[in-house]
Amino acid sequence: MKFAFLLVITIGVVSLLSTIFVARNVEANYGKSTKRNVTNLSAIYIVLLLGLLIGVTWYAIVTL
Structure with a gap:
């Protein structure tokens, strides 16, 4: 689960920085x-x- 959060945050930050x-x-x-x-x-x-x-987060709550 932590991996999914880190992946989403990493992709978002990299995309934002790349755009700038x-x-x-x-x-x-x-x-x-x-x-x-x-x-x-x-x-x-x-x-x-x-x-x-x-x-x-919703997916994690529903599946747990």
Whole structure:
């Protein structure tokens, strides 16, 4: 069970950091739109991470 939690958290954090890292390596013209896109993607990752954690917790409670 701890493995599932660690896996969900690890994937979420790696995805979020990868998105931010890739967004930093853009041309100067993309500066304004990139900031909004990174904010949107970060929000999606946070919501997804919370949803996955709730789902894994619910699954653990139901199966135990």
